[in-house]
Amino acid sequence: MDTHQEIQQQLSAYFDGELEASAALVVKKHLLKCDECQQMIADFEAQQVLMYGLKQENPIDTWNQIRDQIEIQEGKLPFWKRWAVPLPVAALATIMVFGLMVFYPISERSSVSPINDYLSAHAQYSTDYSIDSSFLNENFSAIELDNTDSSGDTDWLLDTYHGYE
Amino acid sequence: MPKIRTFLMIISFSLIWSFSLVSEADQNQFFDLLAQAKQMDWTGRKLVVSWTEDHCAAFELMVVHGSADKYYQRSIYPERPRSRRNQSNANEERKKRESGRRVRSFRPTRLSAASMGRYESLIRNNYVLERVEADVTICGREAQIWSITPHESDRNKQFKVWLDSATGILLQSEQKNGQNRQLSVLTQLQFNQQLVNDRLAELKRNQQKSGGSRRGRLVSKSIAQQSFKQKLSLPDDLLSGFQIEEIELMERPVTLSSSIPTVHLRYTDGLEMVSVFQSLSSAGRDRSRGNRRGDRPRGQRKSKTIKQNIAEVEVTIMERVDVRVYQWNDNDIDFTLIGGLAQSEMDRMVKSLILNR
Numbered sequence: 001m002d003t004h005q006e007i008q009q010q011l012s013a014y015f016d017g018e019l020e021a022s023a024a025l026v027v028k029k030h031l032l033k034c035d036e037c038q039q040m041i042a043d044f045e046a047q048q049v050l051m052y053g054l055k056q057e058n059p060i061d062t063w064n065q066i067r068d069q070i071e072i073q074e075g076k077l078p079f080w081k082r083w084a085v086p087l088p089v090a091a092l093a094t095i096m097v098f099g100l101m102v103f104y105p106i107s108e109r110s111s112v113s114p115i116n117d118y119l120s121a122h123a124q125y126s127t128d129y130s131i132d133s134s135f136l137n138e139n140f141s142a143i144e145l146d147n148t149d150s151s152g153d154t155d156w157l158l159d160t161y162h163g164y165e
Numbered sequence: 166m167p168k169i170r171t172f173l174m175i176i177s178f179s180l181i182w183s184f185s186l187v188s189e190a191d192q193n194q195f196f197d198l199l200a201q202a203k204q205m206d207w208t209g210r211k212l213v214v215s216w217t218e219d220h221c222a223a224f225e226l227m228v229v230h231g232s233a234d235k236y237y238q239r240s241i242y243p244e245r246p247r248s249r250r251n252q253s254n255a256n257e258e259r260k261k262r263e264s265g266r267r268v269r270s271f272r273p274t275r276l277s278a279a280s281m282g283r284y285e286s287l288i289r290n291n292y293v294l295e296r297v298e299a300d301v302t303i304c305g306r307e308a309q310i311w312s313i314t315p316h317e318s319d320r321n322k323q324f325k326v327w328l329d330s331a332t333g334i335l336l337q338s339e340q341k342n343g344q345n346r347q348l349s350v351l352t353q354l355q356f357n358q359q360l361v362n363d364r365l366a367e368l369k370r371n372q373q374k375s376g377g378s379r380r381g382r383l384v385s386k387s388i389a390q391q392s393f394k395q396k397l398s399l400p401d402d403l404l405s406g407f408q409i410e411e412i413e414l415m416e417r418p419v420t421l422s423s424s425i426p427t428v429h430l431r432y433t434d435g436l437e438m439v440s441v442f443q444s445l446s447s448a449g450r451d452r453s454r455g456n457r458r459g460d461r462p463r464g465q466r467k468s469k470t471i472k473q474n475i476a477e478v479e480v481t482i483m484e485r486v487d488v489r490v491y492q493w494n495d496n497d498i499d500f501t502l503i504g505g506l507a508q509s510e511m512d513r514m515v516k517s518l519i520l521n522r
Binding site for chain 1: 413415417427429438440442444483485488490492501503
């Protein structure tokens with residue numbers, strides 16, 4: 001037979017439903033005849049209500065961080081997070097790309113010698129035919145041949161119509 | 166004896182006067198005929214062939230109202246280079262391109278009725294117009310042949326034009342400059358008003374879509390100077406007879422975010438054209454790039470290049486078949502002169518540009 005003190009030690013577990021059925025039955029029978037223990041259960045209930053009133057969800061970020069840590073350990077991180085780049089690296093890469101866009105020449109021809117551009121501009125106003133690769137891309141090759149490559153058309157035309165000596 | 170001398174002088178003056186009157190009448194007839202051509206509505210096809218001893222090229226153009234209005238152009242000779250890349254889906258590429266015909270050029274070229282009419286006074290001053298007595302028929306039309314010879318003895322370029330006797334339409338033209346020749350001839354001529362209207366409407370529509378063919382914008386001298394922020398060389402005339410025609414402000418892209426402003430000055434004597442390009446020097450950029458393959462632009466590896474001092478400035482001269490290209494740097498401005506004149510005249514132009522600075 002459990003004593004009053006032994007029952008009191010089990011009251012918290014009984015309140016939380018953690019006792020086995022036989023032990024819980026013993027505590028339940030004891031409660032029917034023990035006012036002191038009934039009062040303790042009543043206190044537990046009051047505390048619980050009080051605790052629910054104070055109850056607050058965990059911050060989402062905190063939970064996500066904890067979950068990420070767990071998933072890293074378990075190897076379950078989503079693929080897009082596995083490839084995520086640290087901010088400094090991303091910033092450096094952005095600066096490098098921007099620098100290339102700003103400082104790297106569009107083409108060797110345009111940065112070094114504009115002579116072909118000038119010849120095209122001159123020919124545009126002095127000849128019967130047009131020497132302009134953008135024109136060719138849209139028109140000339142459309143009508144002329146079926147299997148032509150429009151790249152380098154200006155050079156080809158300059159070769160052909162201004163020629164060399 | 167004095168009487169005889171006086172008599173001979175009177176005779177010779179009379180002859181010169183009557184000759185000038187005949188010449189004046191010839192010129193009037195020529196330009197009256199050209200003016201008639203402006204009134205005509207026509208369309209057709211034109212073949213342009215250019216050749217030297219070792220070089221030949223041929224184009225076909227569809228034209229409306231004159232040589233300037235290109236509906237399309239195609240190369241007949243030589244064939245354009247073919248690529249393997251496009252051979253597999255050639256038909257699809259063709260269909261895709263066929264739908265996108267667009268006009269790029271919608272302005273008079275040098276040897277056209279419109280251009281010659283526009284520069285009438287310059288042509289009258291710089292050239293001798295003579296009618297060649299011969300009966301020729303082109304495209305079923307009776308043609309008058311006119312030879313156009315420059316007054317300047319240094320200019321060895323000869324022009325010949327065939328004008329429709331009834332309408333003034335330019336049926337054929339020929340340019341001869343030493344070994345270089347260019348022949349332009351109408352192979353088809355139609356006066357179908359509906360067809361002309363349809364093609365003109367399509368040309369204008371396509372031109373609006375494509376935004377025209379002009380690369381830069383036409384500006385006045387002062388605006389060109391302001392945009393450039395450097396002292397430009399902007400003489401009104403380069404040589405006797407050559408006057409400034411237009412100033413075009415161009416932007417030559419260097420990187421995705423920067424470009425070099427370039428001024429394109431066009432000078433004409435009525436039929437010939439010379440271009441002067443001026444841009445801020447890119448010498449520093451070139452040096453920093455070192456001796457890479459790109460230092461020598463594609464297409465120049467075979468051109469004949471010489472260096473020469475003109476007015477104490479080193480000038481690089483490149484010779485192409487039909488033009489000479491002069492390049493030099495003067496006070497951080499890169500100059501490029503392009504023209505098809507004789508070397509002596511080109512040299513004088515460079516000298517005047519250098520001294521004008």
